[in-house]
Amino acid sequence: MHVLCVAEKPSISKSITQILSGGQFSTRSTANKFVKNYDFEYYFTNDYYTVTCVSGHLTTPDFFDTHRKWNSCDPFDLFEAPVQATIPETSKSIERNIFNEAKNADMLMIWTDCDREGEHIGSEIEKVCKRAKRTINVKRARFSAIIAQQIHNAAQHPVNLDRAQADAVEARTILDLKVGAAFTRMQTLALQRQVKKIEDEKNVVSYGPCQFPTLGFVVARYKDVQTFRPETFWFIYLTLSQPSSSPGDARETRFTWRRGHLFEYDAALVIYEMMITSGSLARVAKVTKKETKKWKPLPLTTVELQKAGSRLLKLAPKKILDIAEKLYQQGYLSYPRTETDQFDPQFDFASLIDKQKDDPAWGGFAVSLSDGDFSRPRNGKNNDKAHPPIHPTGHVSNLIGDDKRVYEFITRRFLASCSKDALGWQTTVEIDYEGEEFYATGLTVLEKNYLLVFPYDKWVDNNIPDFEKGEEFQPSVCELRDGQTTRPNLLTEADLVALMDKNGIGTDATIAQHIDTIVTRNYVIERYEGATKYLLPSTLGIGLVEGYNQMGLEKSLDKPILRRETERRMVQVCNGQKSKQEMINQSLEQYKEMFMIAKGNFDKVVTSVRNYLERHGDAEQGRPGDGQGGGGNNGEGYHGSGTAGRGGRAPEGRSTDPASRAAVPIIDIIIPDDSDDDSQPPPRTSKPPSARQPPKRPTPPPKLPASRNHDSGQIHCNCGPAVQRTVVKESASKGRLFWTCPNKPGCGFFKWDDDVTELCNKAIPAKRPFSYRQExxxxxxxxxxxxxxxxxxxxxxxxxxxxxxxxxxxxxxxxxxxxxxxxxxxxxxxxxxxxxxxxxxxxxxxxxxxxxxxxxxxxxxxxx
DNA sequence: GCAAGGTC
Known part of the structure; x- marks a missing residue:
């Protein structure tokens, strides 16, 4: 029997050929330079095998000529317009190849990835092959890893294609096209007609079910930044200065108040006065010394590469992926699109580490790994069963610029993941002063291990003097100090990737594209503050989102919920609870209704966009010198350490946007501005008040709903009101606020403050409380x-x-x-x-x- | 001139 195997991509066709043939195969080239046909005899069944592949989807849906031109019909008609799957020119050679190969085959065995899209690609392949040979027997090989046992098993026990999954994908592609085209044409044509700055027909104002929620995230954060009003809080600042070994020098230990800080001045003052009037000494209640670790990084996935790379290398996620793709094609990196953060048990680390031994920067570290310091990488929780985590496959020394930085990051990350966790010694001193608890934490790094090759992580010594339990002392400074909450940051690209990932917007391979889309569509501007890039909505982006929000649509177009409903309907089609046509009809009805409302109320979008473009259009030119663009929080955050208050004010002068897109008139931006913030209390003094003197109480800020108290209610744990604290431990979360149970031992309640804030704002769902399901x-x-x-x-x-x-x-x-x-x-x-x-x-x-x-x-x- | 999803 002649079996034609078709894989989803060239790398898979090659791998399965090598396994099934045992290395004895012949290769034929095809009209497509990436696609090869491999022929061999499959020893176990005595069948003649030809293995080839496609390159992702073969078809893309399109309208017929009657509806393809923008002015050929009313955009609303697109919802009911017929759609056909067409094979784009670039895929024709691939189609011809499998068509010709199928003519001579008795059986078609589909080897696409085992996911919904894979099932759909399988059905595309099936259609082409059945056209070539009507009687061909169609089967599907199921495998989840490219390892010999699984591949042989799949070949010998093929199953049938899952039509339901293919149907679900087909329904989604049709909906995406119809909805995207209808809304895009409607809003583009209306805005071009009515807003002067957009009248050029080159300005496409696109709508897409992924790009709009992506824009929504950026606008929501921008609004959070803009509506932020600082609040004053009070905390007790306590230090002990001791003589140090060098004369004239004093060693200061800063103790953190267990209560963190209080927003009620009176309460803080009562506590403070009790302390300073008692005249008693502070007593060391507990000294804990323990070994601590800083964990080495996990193996690298695509999403993680984009997040970490954008944060550390300051490159756009799309750019990072493009570079990784290029380095992959050149043979320096493994396949860069992977969800897998665990290496296969058989993975050959030794030879890959060996290849890095000659590098002048990290070669020595690679040698040390080979000489016994190697430790198997940690396992993450994800495995797409298709590709290993991203890692260097060869050494290269002649790269320059961003290519070099991306390669270096990936290589250092790989070597770090093959190293040992960093080891440290952590000392925590807890003191009791008139019933109030304070603590100080010290860290001594014992073994840097992976940190030696991974400078992107910081973990440094923070030595504190020795204390003994029961020891008493008079604090050197004990003051009631005030601080102010700082505004949140604008989104970084890394934040946005994480939000999209969490909300199911896009996939690992498309997330970067969606971000790129909203930038090229001029909805969002990349804005640098220092080396950090923030995403700022353009006047057009805000205008669109606000305009749509004013329509009072039940399910806003800029929120992830619509995409989630599409996702749910797809699951229902896959489960057999719904047919493809039912899904299409239901979604179309929903979108048609929204379309009519949107069209009927489009004057709101026009007005909003016009207002933003024309009223704020010259904002940047009109107000130079305000560098608040990034909204950069300098990391002190809510800690209120007594130094300059609001974080992140950049040096005087305009932040420059290297992306020259800023020249396009419709992307003017509004810089988050606090200059008109008349509700703000007077700035606090930069000098702390003298010891033991309570500061003069500033004018209390007006009561603002749901700003700090989160929906006007306290945060509660199982025992009652929770308390807010700050992470002091050296870690990625240092300085971050959280809510916890005040009791010891308490109920174990824990919540990050920013999660609570996000939940309250309903702009960005927090991790756990966020539900993908409908009640x-x-x-x-x-x-x-x-x-x-x-x-x-x-x-x-x-x-x-x-x-x-x-x-x-x-x-x-x-x-x-x-x-x-x-x-x-x-x-x-x-x-x-x-x-x-x-x-x-x-x-x-x-x-x-x-x-x-x-x-x-x-x-x-x-x-x- | 529209979308999002594969992959090179």
Whole structure:
């Protein structure tokens, strides 16, 4: 029998050929320079194999000529316009190749990635091959890693294509095209007609279900920055100065107040006065000394490369990916699009480390790893079963510029991940002063280990003197000091990548593209403050988002919820709960309704955009010298250490935008400005008040709703009101505020302050409380449904363990009748892999309970 | 002149 195998990409076709052929194969080139056809005899079945590939999707949906031209129809007609899958010119050679190969084959075996898109690509391949040979037998090989045992198993036990998954993707592609085209044409044509600065027909004002929420994140943060009003807080500053070894020098230990700081002056003053009037001494309550570690970095995924690279190398995520792609093509890096942060057990570290031995900068470190310092990289939680984490595959020394920096980062990260965690010695001294707790933490770095090769991480000594339990002393300084909350930062690209990732906007391969899109569309401007790049919405970007928000649409176009509903409907199609056509119809109805409202109220967008473009249009030119653009918080954040108050005021002069896009008139920007902030209390003195003298109380700021008190309520733990504290430990979170239980031992409550703020602002969902699911409602056709097609119920993990307190959705039936449906509340809904799905799952939705369909690494769920 | 998703 002649079997034609078609993989999703060239690298996979080559790998499976090497495994199945045992290295004995012949190669034919094709009209596409990346695609090769490999021929061999498969020893185990005595079949003749040809292995080739496509390069991702073969087709892209498009309108017919009747609707393709912008002025050919009313944009609304696009929702009902017929759409056909077309093969773009660039894919024609690939199509011809599999068409010709299929003519001679008895069986088509599809080897695409095992995900929804892979299933859809499989169906595209099937169509071409069936045109070539109607009777060809179509099968699908299922594999999750390129390792010999799995590949042989897949070849010998092929299954059928999963039509439901392919249908879900097809529905999504059609919807994306229709919705994107309809909204883009409508808003572009209307704005070109009515706003002078946009009248040039080259100005496309695009709408896309991913790009708009991406813009929404940038605008929401900008608004947070703009509406921020600082609040004054009070804290007790306590130090002890001791003679040091060098004469005339004093060694100062700063103790942090366990309460962090208080926003009520009276309360702080009462506590402070009690302390200073008692005349008693501070007593050392506890000294803890323990070994501590700074963990080496995880193996590198695409999203992590973009986040870390943008933060550390100050390069745009798209640029980083482009460079990594180029270095991959040149053979210096592994495949740069991967979700995997764990190396295979058989991964050959030694030879890769060897290749770095001659590098003048990190060669010595590579040698030391080979000489015994090697330690297997940590395992992350992600594995796309297709590609290893990003790592250098060869050494190169002649790179320059950004290419060099990206290669260096990836290589150092790889070597660091193969090294040992850094080791330190941490001392914590807790003192009691009139019933108030203070503490100081010291760190001595014992072994730098991975830090030697990874300068991007900082971990430095912070020595404090020796203290003994029970020791008493008179503090050198004990003052009531004030500080002010500082405004949040504008988004960095790294923040945005993380937000998109968390909200399921785009995929690892497309996130960077979406960010690039909103920049090239002039919705967002990249703005540097120092070396850090912040994302600032343009007047056009804000105008659009605000205009749409004024329409009172139930589901705003600039929020992730619509995309999430599309995602949920796709899952329902995959589960057989919905047909492709039902999904398309439901989504189209929803978008058509929104379109009519948007069109009917478009004057709001026009007015808003016009206002921003014309009223603020010259803002930057009109107000030079305000360098507040980045909104850079200098890292002191809320700590209020008594030095200059608001963080991040850049040196005088305008920040320059190296992206020369700033020349385009419609992208003027409004710089977050606090000059008209009349509610702000007087600036606090830069000099601390003298010791033991309470500062003169500044004018209290007006009460602002939901600013600090988070929805006018205190944050509560299980025991009552929680307290706010600051991370003092040397770590990535140093200086960050959090809320915790005030009792010792308490209930263990913990929440980051910025998560709480985000949750309250509803602009950026926080990690855990954020739900991807809809609560059941009267009209709950979109609610989370289990496999019995019942509305799922949300429960909370009670069992002790890392998931305790986490919420999940399951079938509402009682134990015996409960089906195997399970989804985490804080993770996007996902289609169940076909191989794990019980046969009854397809069809009308009926499903016998008791089949465990999901391998769950946490082991939290096993039904039946 | 529209989208988002693959991949080179």
């Amino acid at each position: 059941p409602s009267a009209n709950d056709s979109e609610s989370c449904r289990c496999r019995c097609n019942l509305t799922a119920v949300r429960k909370t993990v009670q069992k002790e363990g890392q998931n305790k307190g986490r919420m999940f959705w399951i079938c509402p039936n009682s134990d015996a009748a409960r089906c195997s449906f399970f989804e985490w509340d804080d993770e996007p809904p996902r289609a169940e892999p076909a191989h794990d799905r019980p046969p009854a799952a397809s069809g009308s939705g009926g499903n016998k309970p008791g089949t465990c369909f999901k391998c769950n690494e946490e082991g939290h769920w096993a039904n039946g």
